[in-house]
Amino acid sequence: MKNGFLVFLASLIALGGSWCGFVLAPVLQLGGGKQTTILNSSGLYPVDRPGMANQGLQVYRANGCAACHTEQVQQSGVACDVVLTGAGKNPEVVTNLISSLKLNGLDKDLADALVDKITAAGGKAEIRIVATGPDIDRGWGRRHSVAEDFLYDDPVQLGNLRIGPDLADVGMRQPDANWQLVHLYAPQSEVKGSAMPPFRYLFRVKKIGSAPSPDALAFPKDFGPPAGYEVVPAPQAQELAVYLLSLHADVPLHNAPFSQSAAVFKP
Amino acid sequence: MSDELKSSTPQTPDAEPAVSRSTVPIWIIVLTLMLLFLGMVYFDHHGGWFNSQVYGPYASSEELELYQPKSGEAAILARGKARYDQVCGLCHGVDGLGKPGQAPPLAGSEWVDTRGIQRFVSIPLGGVSGQLSVKGQTWSLSMPAMGAAMSDADLADVLTYIHSSWGNKQGPVTADDVKAIRAKLGAHPQPFTDETLKALPQ
Numbered sequence: 001m002k003n004g005f006l007v008f009l010a011s012l013i014a015l016g017g018s019w020c021g022f023v024l025a026p027v028l029q030l031g032g033g034k035q036t037t038i039l040n041s042s043g044l045y046p047v048d049r050p051g052m053a054n055q056g057l058q059v060y061r062a063n064g065c066a067a068c069h070t071e072q073v074q075q076s077g078v079a080c081d082v083v084l085t086g087a088g089k090n091p092e093v094v095t096n097l098i099s100s101l102k103l104n105g106l107d108k109d110l111a112d113a114l115v116d117k118i119t120a121a122g123g124k125a126e127i128r129i130v131a132t133g134p135d136i137d138r139g140w141g142r143r144h145s146v147a148e149d150f151l152y153d154d155p156v157q158l159g160n161l162r163i164g165p166d167l168a169d170v171g172m173r174q175p176d177a178n179w180q181l182v183h184l185y186a187p188q189s190e191v192k193g194s195a196m197p198p199f200r201y202l203f204r205v206k207k208i209g210s211a212p213s214p215d216a217l218a219f220p221k222d223f224g225p226p227a228g229y230e231v232v233p234a235p236q237a238q239e240l241a242v243y244l245l246s247l248h249a250d251v252p253l254h255n256a257p258f259s260q261s262a263a264v265f266k267p
Numbered sequence: 268m269s270d271e272l273k274s275s276t277p278q279t280p281d282a283e284p285a286v287s288r289s290t291v292p293i294w295i296i297v298l299t300l301m302l303l304f305l306g307m308v309y310f311d312h313h314g315g316w317f318n319s320q321v322y323g324p325y326a327s328s329e330e331l332e333l334y335q336p337k338s339g340e341a342a343i344l345a346r347g348k349a350r351y352d353q354v355c356g357l358c359h360g361v362d363g364l365g366k367p368g369q370a371p372p373l374a375g376s377e378w379v380d381t382r383g384i385q386r387f388v389s390i391p392l393g394g395v396s397g398q399l400s401v402k403g404q405t406w407s408l409s410m411p412a413m414g415a416a417m418s419d420a421d422l423a424d425v426l427t428y429i430h431s432s433w434g435n436k437q438g439p440v441t442a443d444d445v446k447a448i449r450a451k452l453g454a455h456p457q458p459f460t461d462e463t464l465k466a467l468p469q
Contacts, residue, residue: 127337
């Protein structure tokens with residue numbers, strides 16, 4: 001072959017370049033990830049999941065949940081809200097002042113100026129940092145996902161298709177284990193018009209014995225099994241529910257800051 | 268087949284087709300350089316210099332720092348530090364250690380820590396001139412009234428920052444404190460001396 005060495009060199013550079021860009025650079029950048037502290041708190045984030053939730057991650061993986069659900073929240077911007085935390089000695093002056101001003105969705109300089117104005121009028125105000133973007137508006141979290149969120153996920157279940165909602169903080173949105181289990185058994189019972197297939201093979205429908213099982217699901221009206229029967233989750237379903245409840249990528253971190261709710265003064 | 272194409276086909280069909288070497292058109296080079304330049308500009312605006320802490324909407328670690336939520340004491344200290352570094356730090360140093368021959372240290376100074384809030388707040392409002400002993404050393408001072416032009420709240424932030432930095436462990440100074448002391452001193456107080464400072468109540 002003519003120019004064989006050139007062809008070899010060109011493919012080496014092409015492959016080596018993309019290997020450096022797609023493998024080496026991310027490892028150098030994020031490979032040393034470790035626990036960080038939560039903003040304005042001494043708590044560490046993330047903490048390792050309990051063993052049952054780690055089993056649940058494998059159930060999540062085995063059932064292909066990541067084919068329809070993502071675990072990554074995007075954020076397109078950041079804004080400041082100014083909240084009044086005290087009215088001082090002249091509440092009328094302060095309330096008059098803020099009634100004429102836009103207090104939400106400001107940039108940092110504007111918010112600082114506004115706080116100075118309110119302070120000059122004798123009131124007390126605070127700046128709250130708020131993440132903005134379509135995912136945040138949908139209620140899928142209060143900040144974008146960061147590398148730390150996936151520190152203990154093996155394998156990471158990022159997902160790239162959103163037939164269902166994002167699950168990065170589903171444990172915060174639906175902290176009820178029964179809700180999660182009923183939703184897995186009969187999705188339409190909890191979410192009207194849901195496109196999610198029911199995962200009934202993770203449950204057993206059985207005749208109620210001498211006493212109802214403590215694990216039996218509590219169903220909303222019209223969705224339960226026939227009278228005299230109960231629905232009991234198999235171990236996989238319970239593990240999956242524990243895993244889903246352990247998903248709460250929603251604490252403020254240094255690289256994903258937001259203000260947690262402060263005590264707001266109501267004039 | 269058109270005539271043009273015919274004429275460009277090799278005369279002898281058995282000959283091995285060969286790639287001839289020709290120079291790269293200049294417009295490709297120019298386009299590549301332009302794309303490279305645009306890429307660099309984009310990276311400069313959005314890249315955050317590969318800092319693993321800098322994500323998405325934040326362009327740099329400075330911007331990320333700007334949007335860290337601060338409330339209550341942290342916010343006061345942050346504002347106080349910014350103002351201190353800008354106004355007081357030139358002489359007293361951003362580390363509060365002062366400058367030999369020019370400004371005494373604030374870190375561990377008895378005027379900051381133990382001589383009372385009245386005297387501490389009066390110094391930036393009136394300034395100091397003449398001999399003053401700080402941490403066992405006598406300083407010959409001519410400090411202007413640096414705080415006279417600041418608002419009560421701004422000065423309170425700065426003084427709170429001094430009160431709780433570099434090992435100083437005093438409580439916060441409020442805007443009301445500053446207001447009261449400013450009212451007591453009057454509009455244009457004379458620079459303080461060692462005696463007039465010590466004549467002030469604790």
